[in-house]
Amino acid sequence: MSEHTHSEEKHITSYKAYFIVWVVLMVLTFLTVYVSYFDFGQLNIVVAMVVASIKAGAVALFFMHLKFEDPITWLYALFPIGLLFLLIGMTIVDTFTRIFPL
Amino acid sequence: MEQANMEHAEDHGLHLTPEQEYGISKLGMWLFLGTEIMLFGGLFAAYAIFRAKYPELFLESHQELNREMGAVNTCILIFSSLTMAIGVTAIQRGKQMLAGIMILVTIICGLGFGVVKYFEYGAKFAHHIYPDTNIFFSLYFMMTGLHMLHVFIGLAVLGVIMVLTFKGKFNEKYSTPVEIGGLYWHLVDLVWIYLFPLLYLVG
Numbered sequence: 001m002s003e004h005t006h007s008e009e010k011h012i013t014s015y016k017a018y019f020i021v022w023v024v025l026m027v028l029t030f031l032t033v034y035v036s037y038f039d040f041g042q043l044n045i046v047v048a049m050v051v052a053s054i055k056a057g058a059v060a061l062f063f064m065h066l067k068f069e070d071p072i073t074w075l076y077a078l079f080p081i082g083l084l085f086l087l088i089g090m091t092i093v094d095t096f097t098r099i100f101p102l
Numbered sequence: 103m104e105q106a107n108m109e110h111a112e113d114h115g116l117h118l119t120p121e122q123e124y125g126i127s128k129l130g131m132w133l134f135l136g137t138e139i140m141l142f143g144g145l146f147a148a149y150a151i152f153r154a155k156y157p158e159l160f161l162e163s164h165q166e167l168n169r170e171m172g173a174v175n176t177c178i179l180i181f182s183s184l185t186m187a188i189g190v191t192a193i194q195r196g197k198q199m200l201a202g203i204m205i206l207v208t209i210i211c212g213l214g215f216g217v218v219k220y221f222e223y224g225a226k227f228a229h230h231i232y233p234d235t236n237i238f239f240s241l242y243f244m245m246t247g248l249h250m251l252h253v254f255i256g257l258a259v260l261g262v263i264m265v266l267t268f269k270g271k272f273n274e275k276y277s278t279p280v281e282i283g284g285l286y287w288h289l290v291d292l293v294w295i296y297l298f299p300l301l302y303l304v305g
Contacts, residue, residue: 012194013187022184029180033173036303048299055295063187064288065281073132080136080143087140088147095151 011068021062028055124278131282135289138252142293145245149300152237163238164305166231168222172302175218176294182211183291186260190284196274198267205264205280208287212257219250242301249297252290259283 032051036044061067066077118126153160189204226232226239233243263283266272272280 010194013191015188015191018184018187018191021187022180025180026177029173029176032299032303033169036169036299045304048304049296052296052299056292059183059288059292059295063183063291064285069128073129076129076132076136080139084139084143084146087143088150091147092150092154096154 011065013062013065013068017062021058024058025055120276127278127282128285131285135285138289138293142245142248145241145248146296146300149241149245152241153305156237159236160238160305162305163236163242164301164303166226166229167242167302167305168225169302171218171222172298175215176298178211178215178218179291179294182208182215183288185211186284186287190277190281193267193272193277193280194274198270198273201272201280202264202267205260205267209257209260209264212253212260212287215253216250219246238305245297245301249290249293252293256283256287256290259286 028051032048035047035051038044040047060077066073069077185204185207189201189208192198192204193201223243231239233240260283263279267280
């Protein structure tokens with residue numbers, strides 16, 4: 001295991017790759033602003049959140065190098081997202097299923 | 103030499119090889135970023151609840167926010183993330199001057215973000231909109247305010263890292279603080295990526 005880490009070279013992302021990610025992020029930003037001028041009802045927030053999540057994924061994977069990290073780092077990165085869903089999900093379930101609302 | 107180092111590490115338990123130190127530092131930062139997500143998570147949960155309870159209020163109030171200014175700030179922050187990432191690659195390749203300049207550009211972008219936010223807050227106060235105006239603006243000021251605090255902390259961290267980079271403290275063999283400072287800055291960008299559409303675009 002230790003020999004493996006020694007032989008493994010640190011992955012260095014190229015400037016070009018960063019520029020491509022940046023262009024993608026800018027296009028998605030423009031898209032999400034443009035779409036927000038139209039009224040799709042409840043679909044607006046869905047589109048906004050999907051686009052935001054793609055952007056967040058690109059930032060985490062490439063700018064934060066998560067793509068090239070080991071499984072334990074992935075666990076550290078994904079675990080709080082699971083907790084976040086639990087936190088928001090359970091709070092919503094609690095708030096909207098009360099027989100006597102606050 | 104390498105072998106000797108390893109044995110030394112096993113003897114004392116606490117001595118680590120540079121590779122181990124690097125891995126542990128980065129993992130520690132990811133753990134901290136996880137707690138940051140949970141810190142903002144409470145506010146996102148509050149946002150979800152009150153938006154579901156008062157959809158009309160949120161729709162009406164969010165139109166008071168300046169969408170263009172929010173979009174400009176989004177672009178500034180994404181660009182600063184790009185320059186930060188370039189700075190990390192530069193230092194990993196041993197290019198200290200380029201890395202320092204890139205971190206400087208990142209800092210300037212962060213300050214620019216703060217200036218835009220200052221004018222936004224100013225415009226809100228001029229229209230007599232305060233954190234106690236309604237629940238939407240309570241959340242708006244709390245979430246963007248907490249985010250702004252993170253921007254300032256990030257600027258302080260990057261300021262120190264920039265000075266040390268220009269002093270030649272980091273190179274292709276040792277760039278851990280630059281990478282970890284960069285991770286923090288990207289998190290600031292990450293939070294804003296969600297705040298911008300939730301507050302400015304859909305309300």
